[in-house]
Amino acid sequence: MHLKMTTVLFLLFSLFAFSQAIQIGLRRRQQDVGVCYGTFANNQPSAQEAVSLAKSVGIRKMRLYGPDHNALQALRNTGIEVALGVPNEQLQWVASNQKNANQWIQDNVRKYQDVNFKYIVVGNGITPVHPQTSQFAQFVQPAILNIANAISPRGQLESRIKVTTAIDQSEVLGKSFPPSAGEFRPEVRQFIEPIIRYLANQRVPLLVNLHPYFSYVHTKADIPLQINKGKEAGHDARLEYALLKTSNMLVQDAERRYANYFDAMVDSVYSAMEKSGVNTVDIVVSETGWPTAGGPVANNENAATHNNNLINHVRTSGTPKKPQKRIETFIFSMFDENKNSEQVQRHWGIFWNNKQAKYRISFQ
Numbered sequence: 001m002h003l004k005m006t007t008v009l010f011l012l013f014s015l016f017a018f019s020q021a022i023q024i025g026l027r028r029r030q031q032d033v034g035v036c037y038g039t040f041a042n043n044q045p046s047a048q049e050a051v052s053l054a055k056s057v058g059i060r061k062m063r064l065y066g067p068d069h070n071a072l073q074a075l076r077n078t079g080i081e082v083a084l085g086v087p088n089e090q091l092q093w094v095a096s097n098q099k100n101a102n103q104w105i106q107d108n109v110r111k112y113q114d115v116n117f118k119y120i121v122v123g124n125g126i127t128p129v130h131p132q133t134s135q136f137a138q139f140v141q142p143a144i145l146n147i148a149n150a151i152s153p154r155g156q157l158e159s160r161i162k163v164t165t166a167i168d169q170s171e172v173l174g175k176s177f178p179p180s181a182g183e184f185r186p187e188v189r190q191f192i193e194p195i196i197r198y199l200a201n202q203r204v205p206l207l208v209n210l211h212p213y214f215s216y217v218h219t220k221a222d223i224p225l226q227i228n229k230g231k232e233a234g235h236d237a238r239l240e241y242a243l244l245k246t247s248n249m250l251v252q253d254a255e256r257r258y259a260n261y262f263d264a265m266v267d268s269v270y271s272a273m274e275k276s277g278v279n280t281v282d283i284v285v286s287e288t289g290w291p292t293a294g295g296p297v298a299n300n301e302n303a304a305t306h307n308n309n310l311i312n313h314v315r316t317s318g319t320p321k322k323p324q325k326r327i328e329t330f331i332f333s334m335f336d337e338n339k340n341s342e343q344v345q346r347h348w349g350i351f352w353n354n355k356q357a358k359y360r361i362s363f364q
Helices: 002-029 047-056 069-075 088-096 098-108 134-151 186-202 212-218 237-242 261-275 300-316
Strands: 033-037 061-064 081-086 116-124 162-168 173-175 206-209 251-253 256-258 283-288 329-332
Touching: 033 047, 033 300, 047 069, 061 069, 061 329, 069 081, 081 088, 088 098, 088 116, 088 134, 098 134, 116 134, 116 206, 134 162, 134 186, 162 186, 162 283, 173 261, 186 206, 206 261, 212 237, 212 261, 256 261, 261 283, 300 329
Parallel strands: 033 061, 033 329, 061 081, 081 116, 116 162, 162 206, 206 283, 283 329
Antiparallel strands: 251 256
16 A cells, blocks of 8 residues: 555646646747837937846847847846847958957957846848948858857857847848748849858857738738728738737638748748748847827837737747747837838837836836
8 A cells, every 4th residue: 555655646746847837838939028128319228228128128138229238238147138230330340351350359248247148230131232231241241250250269258159140021032921931132132042051050049030010001912802801890910920929820821821920931031941942940030010190000009019919929839830939029219210211210119218118018
Protein backbone atom coordinates (compact mmCIF):
# COMPACT_ATOMS: atom_id res chain seq x y z
CA MET A 1 0.00 0.00 0.00
CA HIS A 2 2.86 2.34 0.91
CA LEU A 3 4.61 1.55 -2.38
CA LYS A 4 1.45 2.29 -4.38
CA MET A 5 0.98 5.60 -2.57
CA THR A 6 4.61 6.54 -3.23
CA THR A 7 4.16 5.72 -6.92
CA VAL A 8 1.00 7.84 -7.13
CA LEU A 9 2.69 10.78 -5.42
CA PHE A 10 5.68 10.47 -7.74
CA LEU A 11 3.40 10.49 -10.78
CA LEU A 12 1.49 13.50 -9.51
CA PHE A 13 4.73 15.37 -8.85
CA SER A 14 6.02 14.47 -12.31
CA LEU A 15 2.82 15.72 -13.94
CA PHE A 16 3.03 18.96 -11.97
CA ALA A 17 6.67 19.49 -12.96
CA PHE A 18 5.84 18.74 -16.60
CA SER A 19 2.96 21.24 -16.60
CA GLN A 20 5.19 23.89 -15.04
CA ALA A 21 7.85 23.27 -17.70
CA ILE A 22 5.23 23.69 -20.42
CA GLN A 23 4.03 26.98 -18.89
CA ILE A 24 7.60 28.26 -18.63
CA GLY A 25 8.21 27.27 -22.24
CA LEU A 26 5.09 29.09 -23.36
CA ARG A 27 6.13 32.20 -21.49
CA ARG A 28 9.57 32.04 -23.11
CA ARG A 29 8.03 31.73 -26.56
CA GLN A 30 5.95 34.84 -26.02
CA GLN A 31 7.53 37.75 -27.87
CA ASP A 32 8.13 41.07 -26.17
CA VAL A 33 7.07 44.08 -28.22
CA GLY A 34 9.36 47.08 -28.49
CA VAL A 35 8.99 50.73 -29.43
CA CYS A 36 10.69 52.99 -31.93
CA TYR A 37 12.19 56.07 -30.31
CA GLY A 38 12.07 58.66 -33.07
CA THR A 39 13.34 62.11 -32.13
CA PHE A 40 12.51 64.28 -35.16
CA ALA A 41 10.98 66.88 -32.86
CA ASN A 42 11.84 69.88 -30.71
CA ASN A 43 9.37 69.39 -27.87
CA GLN A 44 9.97 65.88 -26.53
CA PRO A 45 11.04 64.86 -23.03
CA SER A 46 14.74 64.29 -22.47
CA ALA A 47 16.28 60.96 -23.41
CA GLN A 48 16.69 60.13 -19.72
CA GLU A 49 12.98 60.76 -19.15
CA ALA A 50 12.06 58.70 -22.22
CA VAL A 51 14.10 55.70 -21.11
CA SER A 52 12.78 55.96 -17.55
CA LEU A 53 9.24 56.02 -18.94
CA ALA A 54 9.94 52.96 -21.09
CA LYS A 55 11.24 51.06 -18.06
CA SER A 56 8.26 52.06 -15.94
CA VAL A 57 5.70 50.67 -18.41
CA GLY A 58 7.57 47.43 -19.09
CA ILE A 59 9.06 48.17 -22.51
CA ARG A 60 11.99 45.79 -23.02
CA LYS A 61 13.02 46.65 -26.59
CA MET A 62 13.82 50.00 -28.18
CA ARG A 63 14.81 51.04 -31.68
CA LEU A 64 17.07 54.07 -32.08
CA TYR A 65 17.38 55.45 -35.60
CA GLY A 66 20.88 56.76 -34.91
CA PRO A 67 23.49 56.94 -32.15
CA ASP A 68 21.80 59.36 -29.76
CA HIS A 69 24.41 59.45 -27.02
CA ASN A 70 22.03 60.84 -24.41
CA ALA A 71 19.72 57.89 -25.06
CA LEU A 72 22.59 55.40 -25.04
CA GLN A 73 23.81 56.82 -21.75
CA ALA A 74 20.32 56.49 -20.29
CA LEU A 75 20.04 52.89 -21.54
CA ARG A 76 23.10 51.71 -19.62
CA ASN A 77 22.35 48.80 -17.27
CA THR A 78 18.61 48.86 -18.01
CA GLY A 79 18.54 45.48 -19.79
CA ILE A 80 16.43 47.01 -22.57
CA GLU A 81 17.35 45.41 -25.90
CA VAL A 82 18.48 48.06 -28.38
CA ALA A 83 18.31 48.12 -32.16
CA LEU A 84 20.76 50.88 -33.09
CA GLY A 85 20.66 52.44 -36.53
CA VAL A 86 23.50 53.56 -38.76
CA PRO A 87 21.79 56.60 -40.35
CA ASN A 88 21.53 56.72 -44.12
CA GLU A 89 23.69 59.84 -44.24
CA GLN A 90 26.59 57.96 -42.58
CA LEU A 91 26.53 54.92 -44.87
CA GLN A 92 29.00 56.19 -47.47
CA TRP A 93 31.55 57.04 -44.78
CA VAL A 94 31.13 53.65 -43.06
CA ALA A 95 31.22 51.76 -46.38
CA SER A 96 34.29 53.56 -47.72
CA ASN A 97 36.83 51.72 -45.56
CA GLN A 98 37.10 49.36 -42.60
CA LYS A 99 38.81 51.96 -40.42
CA ASN A 100 35.73 54.19 -40.49
CA ALA A 101 33.43 51.31 -39.58
CA ASN A 102 35.75 50.35 -36.73
CA GLN A 103 35.59 53.93 -35.47
CA TRP A 104 31.79 53.96 -35.70
CA ILE A 105 31.53 50.81 -33.60
CA GLN A 106 34.11 52.11 -31.13
CA ASP A 107 32.29 55.41 -30.63
CA ASN A 108 28.73 54.13 -30.57
CA VAL A 109 28.85 50.53 -29.35
CA ARG A 110 32.07 49.61 -27.56
CA LYS A 111 31.90 52.73 -25.41
CA TYR A 112 28.55 51.45 -24.15
CA GLN A 113 29.39 47.88 -23.14
CA ASP A 114 26.66 47.97 -20.50
CA VAL A 115 23.96 48.72 -23.11
CA ASN A 116 22.14 45.60 -24.28
CA PHE A 117 22.61 45.95 -28.05
CA LYS A 118 20.76 43.36 -30.13
CA TYR A 119 20.84 44.75 -33.68
CA ILE A 120 22.91 47.23 -35.62
CA VAL A 121 20.54 48.40 -38.37
CA VAL A 122 22.57 49.62 -41.35
CA GLY A 123 20.35 52.06 -43.21
CA ASN A 124 16.61 52.53 -43.07
CA GLY A 125 14.04 52.22 -45.87
CA ILE A 126 16.56 52.39 -48.71
CA THR A 127 15.78 51.25 -52.24
CA PRO A 128 17.43 52.07 -55.57
CA VAL A 129 14.10 53.29 -56.99
CA HIS A 130 13.07 55.89 -54.42
CA PRO A 131 14.30 59.42 -55.18
CA GLN A 132 14.97 60.17 -51.51
CA THR A 133 17.03 57.05 -50.78
CA SER A 134 18.41 55.78 -54.10
CA GLN A 135 21.73 57.60 -53.59
CA PHE A 136 22.42 55.42 -50.54
CA ALA A 137 21.63 52.03 -52.08
CA GLN A 138 25.14 51.25 -53.32
CA PHE A 139 26.56 51.67 -49.81
CA VAL A 140 24.21 49.39 -47.83
CA GLN A 141 25.87 46.01 -48.37
CA PRO A 142 29.50 47.20 -48.04
CA ALA A 143 28.50 49.11 -44.90
CA ILE A 144 26.88 45.96 -43.48
CA LEU A 145 30.08 43.99 -44.17
CA ASN A 146 32.33 46.63 -42.63
CA ILE A 147 30.17 46.99 -39.52
CA ALA A 148 30.02 43.21 -39.11
CA ASN A 149 33.82 43.03 -39.45
CA ALA A 150 34.20 45.81 -36.91
CA ILE A 151 32.23 43.78 -34.40
CA SER A 152 33.65 40.33 -35.07
CA PRO A 153 37.44 40.48 -34.54
CA ARG A 154 37.31 40.51 -30.75
CA GLY A 155 34.43 38.06 -30.53
CA GLN A 156 33.00 39.71 -27.43
CA LEU A 157 30.09 41.32 -29.26
CA GLU A 158 29.70 38.96 -32.17
CA SER A 159 27.54 36.37 -30.45
CA ARG A 160 24.89 38.83 -29.25
CA ILE A 161 24.76 41.62 -31.85
CA LYS A 162 23.30 41.02 -35.30
CA VAL A 163 24.08 43.33 -38.20
CA THR A 164 21.24 43.83 -40.66
CA THR A 165 19.23 46.52 -42.49
CA ALA A 166 15.63 47.74 -42.49
CA ILE A 167 13.57 47.85 -45.70
CA ASP A 168 10.12 49.29 -46.40
CA GLN A 169 7.70 46.56 -47.52
CA SER A 170 5.76 48.93 -49.77
CA GLU A 171 8.90 50.19 -51.52
CA VAL A 172 10.65 46.91 -52.34
CA LEU A 173 7.73 44.69 -53.36
CA GLY A 174 6.29 44.80 -56.86
CA LYS A 175 3.47 42.46 -55.83
CA SER A 176 2.12 41.91 -52.33
CA PHE A 177 -1.36 40.46 -52.83
CA PRO A 178 -2.22 37.75 -52.34
CA PRO A 179 0.64 37.17 -49.87
CA SER A 180 1.84 34.08 -51.75
CA ALA A 181 2.37 36.28 -54.84
CA GLY A 182 4.74 38.62 -53.00
CA GLU A 183 7.85 39.38 -55.04
CA PHE A 184 10.53 42.02 -55.19
CA ARG A 185 10.39 44.67 -57.88
CA PRO A 186 12.66 43.70 -60.80
CA GLU A 187 14.65 46.91 -60.40
CA VAL A 188 15.19 46.18 -56.68
CA ARG A 189 16.43 42.59 -56.95
CA GLN A 190 20.03 43.44 -57.75
CA PHE A 191 20.07 45.52 -54.56
CA ILE A 192 18.18 43.28 -52.14
CA GLU A 193 19.14 39.73 -53.16
CA PRO A 194 22.85 39.92 -52.19
CA ILE A 195 21.79 41.38 -48.85
CA ILE A 196 19.28 38.66 -47.99
CA ARG A 197 21.71 35.95 -49.12
CA TYR A 198 24.29 37.40 -46.75
CA LEU A 199 21.74 37.51 -43.93
CA ALA A 200 20.86 33.87 -44.61
CA ASN A 201 24.50 32.85 -44.38
CA GLN A 202 24.89 34.74 -41.12
CA ARG A 203 21.54 33.54 -39.71
CA VAL A 204 20.46 37.13 -39.15
CA PRO A 205 16.90 38.45 -39.62
CA LEU A 206 15.78 41.07 -42.11
CA LEU A 207 14.09 44.09 -40.57
CA VAL A 208 10.94 45.28 -42.33
CA ASN A 209 8.96 48.50 -41.89
CA LEU A 210 5.30 47.95 -42.72
CA HIS A 211 2.23 50.05 -42.12
CA PRO A 212 -1.31 48.71 -42.54
CA TYR A 213 -2.52 52.28 -41.97
CA PHE A 214 -1.00 53.63 -45.19
CA SER A 215 -2.05 50.56 -47.11
CA TYR A 216 -5.62 50.97 -45.90
CA VAL A 217 -5.67 54.65 -46.87
CA HIS A 218 -3.72 54.55 -50.13
CA THR A 219 -3.78 51.01 -51.57
CA LYS A 220 -7.16 49.57 -50.73
CA ALA A 221 -6.83 47.26 -53.74
CA ASP A 222 -4.65 45.10 -51.50
CA ILE A 223 -7.62 44.63 -49.18
CA PRO A 224 -10.07 42.90 -51.53
CA LEU A 225 -13.56 44.26 -51.99
CA GLN A 226 -15.08 40.90 -51.16
CA ILE A 227 -14.09 41.19 -47.49
CA ASN A 228 -16.21 44.32 -47.09
CA LYS A 229 -19.27 42.17 -46.64
CA GLY A 230 -20.21 43.94 -43.39
CA LYS A 231 -20.69 47.34 -45.00
CA GLU A 232 -24.46 47.02 -44.90
CA ALA A 233 -24.31 46.52 -41.15
CA GLY A 234 -22.63 49.89 -40.74
CA HIS A 235 -19.01 48.89 -40.26
CA ASP A 236 -15.98 48.72 -42.50
CA ALA A 237 -14.54 45.22 -42.73
CA ARG A 238 -11.47 46.59 -44.49
CA LEU A 239 -10.74 48.80 -41.50
CA GLU A 240 -11.27 45.91 -39.10
CA TYR A 241 -8.86 43.85 -41.21
CA ALA A 242 -6.24 46.62 -40.93
CA LEU A 243 -6.83 47.07 -37.18
CA LEU A 244 -6.50 43.33 -36.39
CA LYS A 245 -10.01 43.70 -35.04
CA THR A 246 -11.60 40.57 -36.44
CA SER A 247 -10.91 36.88 -35.94
CA ASN A 248 -12.80 36.02 -39.13
CA MET A 249 -10.57 34.68 -41.88
CA LEU A 250 -11.45 37.29 -44.49
CA VAL A 251 -8.83 36.72 -47.20
CA GLN A 252 -8.24 33.37 -48.86
CA ASP A 253 -4.82 32.63 -50.35
CA ALA A 254 -4.74 29.04 -51.61
CA GLU A 255 -4.72 26.89 -48.46
CA ARG A 256 -4.05 29.85 -46.17
CA ARG A 257 -6.58 32.31 -44.80
CA TYR A 258 -5.87 35.75 -43.34
CA ALA A 259 -7.69 37.66 -40.63
CA ASN A 260 -5.52 40.78 -40.67
CA TYR A 261 -3.37 42.92 -42.91
CA PHE A 262 -0.28 42.66 -40.67
CA ASP A 263 0.09 38.92 -41.26
CA ALA A 264 -0.55 39.32 -44.97
CA MET A 265 2.15 41.99 -45.29
CA VAL A 266 4.71 39.94 -43.36
CA ASP A 267 4.01 36.83 -45.42
CA SER A 268 4.28 38.79 -48.65
CA VAL A 269 7.92 39.53 -47.77
CA TYR A 270 8.55 35.89 -46.88
CA SER A 271 7.14 34.94 -50.28
CA ALA A 272 9.32 37.50 -52.04
CA MET A 273 12.45 36.15 -50.37
CA GLU A 274 11.50 32.59 -51.31
CA LYS A 275 11.12 33.62 -54.96
CA SER A 276 14.65 35.00 -54.72
CA GLY A 277 15.91 31.67 -53.43
CA VAL A 278 16.10 32.55 -49.72
CA ASN A 279 13.79 30.78 -47.27
CA THR A 280 15.78 30.78 -44.01
CA VAL A 281 15.79 34.49 -43.13
CA ASP A 282 13.41 35.52 -40.35
CA ILE A 283 11.55 38.82 -40.39
CA VAL A 284 11.56 41.40 -37.61
CA VAL A 285 8.93 44.10 -38.02
CA SER A 286 11.03 47.13 -37.22
CA GLU A 287 8.29 49.73 -37.59
CA THR A 288 4.50 49.59 -37.51
CA GLY A 289 1.75 51.48 -35.74
CA TRP A 290 -1.24 53.78 -36.18
CA PRO A 291 -1.54 57.60 -36.09
CA THR A 292 -3.79 59.44 -33.66
CA ALA A 293 -4.43 62.53 -35.82
CA GLY A 294 -3.65 64.15 -39.15
CA GLY A 295 -5.37 61.79 -41.58
CA PRO A 296 -8.38 59.57 -42.33
CA VAL A 297 -9.30 57.13 -39.51
CA ALA A 298 -6.37 58.52 -37.51
CA ASN A 299 -7.55 58.82 -33.91
CA ASN A 300 -6.79 57.56 -30.43
CA GLU A 301 -9.45 54.87 -30.55
CA ASN A 302 -8.12 53.25 -33.72
CA ALA A 303 -4.51 53.59 -32.57
CA ALA A 304 -5.37 51.89 -29.27
CA THR A 305 -7.25 49.12 -31.10
CA HIS A 306 -4.46 48.48 -33.59
CA ASN A 307 -1.54 48.59 -31.20
CA ASN A 308 -3.13 46.54 -28.40
CA ASN A 309 -4.42 43.94 -30.84
CA LEU A 310 -0.99 43.83 -32.46
CA ILE A 311 0.77 43.29 -29.13
CA ASN A 312 -1.59 40.45 -28.19
CA HIS A 313 -1.26 38.90 -31.63
CA VAL A 314 2.53 38.83 -32.01
CA ARG A 315 3.07 37.67 -28.44
CA THR A 316 1.13 34.48 -28.99
CA SER A 317 0.74 33.82 -32.72
CA GLY A 318 2.72 33.54 -35.90
CA THR A 319 1.48 34.22 -39.42
CA PRO A 320 -0.44 31.73 -41.57
CA LYS A 321 2.74 31.05 -43.53
CA LYS A 322 4.86 30.54 -40.39
CA PRO A 323 2.41 29.84 -37.56
CA GLN A 324 5.09 28.74 -35.09
CA LYS A 325 7.28 31.80 -35.60
CA ARG A 326 6.55 34.75 -33.32
CA ILE A 327 7.18 38.04 -35.10
CA GLU A 328 9.47 40.35 -33.15
CA THR A 329 7.88 43.79 -33.53
CA PHE A 330 8.62 47.45 -32.78
CA ILE A 331 5.70 49.91 -32.56
CA PHE A 332 6.19 53.36 -34.01
CA SER A 333 6.58 55.54 -31.99
CA MET A 334 7.12 56.60 -28.39
CA PHE A 335 6.30 60.29 -28.94
CA ASP A 336 4.90 62.57 -31.62
CA GLU A 337 7.47 64.15 -33.95
CA ASN A 338 6.47 67.69 -34.82
CA LYS A 339 9.25 68.31 -37.36
CA ASN A 340 7.76 65.97 -39.96
CA SER A 341 6.47 67.82 -43.00
CA GLU A 342 3.19 65.89 -43.34
CA GLN A 343 0.51 66.25 -40.67
CA VAL A 344 -0.22 62.54 -40.42
CA GLN A 345 3.49 61.79 -39.91
CA ARG A 346 3.54 63.97 -36.79
CA HIS A 347 1.05 62.02 -34.68
CA TRP A 348 2.22 58.42 -34.20
CA GLY A 349 3.22 58.73 -30.56
CA ILE A 350 1.96 56.30 -27.96
CA PHE A 351 2.66 58.96 -25.33
CA TRP A 352 2.02 62.68 -25.26
CA ASN A 353 5.14 64.76 -24.84
CA ASN A 354 4.19 65.27 -21.18
CA LYS A 355 4.80 61.48 -20.84
CA GLN A 356 1.13 60.66 -20.30
CA ALA A 357 -0.22 57.77 -22.35
CA LYS A 358 -2.61 58.83 -25.12
CA TYR A 359 -4.62 55.66 -24.54
CA ARG A 360 -4.49 52.52 -22.46
CA ILE A 361 -1.76 50.15 -23.67
CA SER A 362 0.09 47.32 -21.97
CA PHE A 363 3.60 46.10 -22.79
CA GLN A 364 3.85 43.81 -19.77
